Amino acid sequence: MVAVRYQTTFKLYPYQQVSAQLQAPVRHPVVIVGGGPIGLALALDLGLKGTPVLVLDDHEGAGLGSKAICFAKRTLDIAHRLGAAQPMVDKGVVWNVGRVFHANSEVFEFNLLPEDGHRHPAFINLQQPYFERYLVEAIERARTNGAPIEIRGANQVTAIDPQDGFTTLEVDTPDGPYKIEADYLIACDGARSPLRDMLGLTFDGRVFEDNFLIADVHMKADFPTERWFWFDPPFEGAGQSALLHKQPDDIWRIDFQLGWDIDRKAELDPDRIRARVDAMLSSQTGTVPEYELEWTSIYTFQCRRMQSFRHGNVIFAGDSAHQVSPFGARGANSGVQDAENLGWKLDLVLKGLADDSLLDSYATEREFGADENILNSTRATDFLTPKTETSRLFRDAVLTLAERHTFARPLVNSGRLSVPCTYDGFPHFGPDELQGPAVTRPGAACVDAPAEDGFLLDHLGGSFTILALGLAPSAPVSAHGIDPVVACIPSPSDELTRRYLGDAKQGVYLIRPDQHVVARWPDFDPDAIARAIGRAIGKDS
């Protein structure tokens, strides 16, 4: 039997017996364990490229509770490429005004005026179950068009046995166990990753000794769509910090930082939670609007990662590989970036166009990304919970100065929003011969900009692309079995020029399938492009 560990919000992939359960073990090129945001995004990416993929999940849909609620622009850009972004943006909440409080005083108010020339906002607030549902719906649409993606719900992996070149999995189902084999096994099975434990791998890092109480409240009252953040909240029992954030469906996420030494059971008592929520909601408006508690939970967090994301033919992605504090929304967002880094590499390896060693670059690039996320979220945590008297002194000085002087405001750190990392200095990128803007240097994720009638990212798609700005390529390029798509934009818009050309009149970019810049040149040089393709897929010679 498959144990039910949690309730589901949406039943997305109900259990169905398949013939494979009654046969000798079937070999699959890719088996993904875990149907969360990362596993689903990777499955969709591979399936759209025509690579068969099987997803196993021990439940039948998205778990209860809002969980990840903030999805950043890069994630939406990736979801757009996968054909899943529109319902997310339609459903999600976009907010611009935030207020930062320190005890009884308002430190400052900010307005995140959106930057022009991007299809997507800097981020949206959306409950994770919706994110998963929209990915599954996109998978269903892709399957209708022939994408070889299969999801098996209530299929729990109970044992794995790494063999020479493949892995055997024992899978339990409501109809009993069966076995399958995987050329590549991708562990997207979350922070408590059973696969990681089955392989006896460690997960080291820093545990932050703190408890956070999350309360999702349903509130129809006319309450401003703003993000409110308190350092040292003045209302009783609110702990060291508090956060109020809006989600779709009239749900508000409230976080209270309770400290380490607490009685978890007592703190989850609804009356006690309501007392806190009442105090918070009335602190600015003087009245307590009507609300219901939808979902409550207490969690502690850790900043840590696996030493290596790749162990032979078993590859880890998302929370199974790395965990961060929630400040800055770097959990699900960085995991989706893992998926897009891994997808095209797995695809090329399975199609015989790249050597298996290309997958090592997934591990090194995303380990670097995880380190950057851990650094950012550790700094935010240190600002939120100063560890020494002196660090508290500086923290409070920053908050006091920020009320009067703008210079101190960027120092206020309640989380830095997730942005994609730039793979500076990694061997699969370069050269940079354009001397163009830093934001689009080799290693960077392509930023969006208006192009022709739409947006630049629409021209890039999910394969290697030659982006020609202000000139037309004179000959086709083909190298190592890869025929890049050519996107030619003769008259770049102002924003496109500013972000990709700077002072140059024209430029040529080679862009990877995950929309990171490989290399750029002032002129079209087919031989140079061919060499850069070789470098990008690990065939330098």
Place this chain on the structure above:
Amino acid sequence: MPVTLTPNIPDQDGFYDELLRAHEGLSKEQSDAFNARLILVLCNHIGDRDVIRAALAAAK
């Protein structure tokens, strides 16, 4: 020349981290002494008495 009170430090989070790290392992008393020395070093770097006077006022 007025004192700069708009953001002026690149990589603000890195700067803040470095500042706190300089205090790591110090007792409160040692930290206070360190801060005093740091202020004197920075004032000497600024040099301009009007700017220092404006900074004193801004921090009040």
